[in-house]
Amino acid sequence: MAVENLPDFTRPARQRWESIPADIRQRLLANVWCGQCRHEVTITNFTGTIKGGDLLLVGKCAECHGDVARVIEG
Ligand SMILES: [Zn+2]
Incomplete structure (x- = not known):
């Protein structure tokens, strides 16, 4: 699944996610x-947030x- 298809990530969560190798x-x-x-x-239909420093x-x-x-x- 491409990162571009993850609209429900907060900005910091997306940045963290993108820092992980594909x-x-x-x-x-x-x-x-x-x-x-x-x-x-x-896992499908997922969202991403940063909580307590962890993704x-x-x-x-x-x-x-x-x-x-x-x-x-993190
Ligand atoms: Zn199940």
């Missing part, structure tokens, strides 16, 4: 833990469409 970003998005599926899933991605599980989140520590 292959790492892809990996981060593809192994988010889903508490309902009980395994790692791909917080909040979105939906690609499989069950439940809420999932990933914190990327």
Whole structure:
């Protein structure tokens, strides 16, 4: 997924996200833990914010469409 397709990132969150190499970003998005599926899933329809100095991605599980989140520590 291209960064250009992420309209719901705050500016600082986008800058943080863009500083991560593309292959790492892809990996981060593809192994988010889903508490309902009980395994790692791909996060979709996500937004990005900075919380407590960490990049917080909040979105939906690609499989069950439940809420999932990933914190990327700064
Ligand atoms: Zn799920």
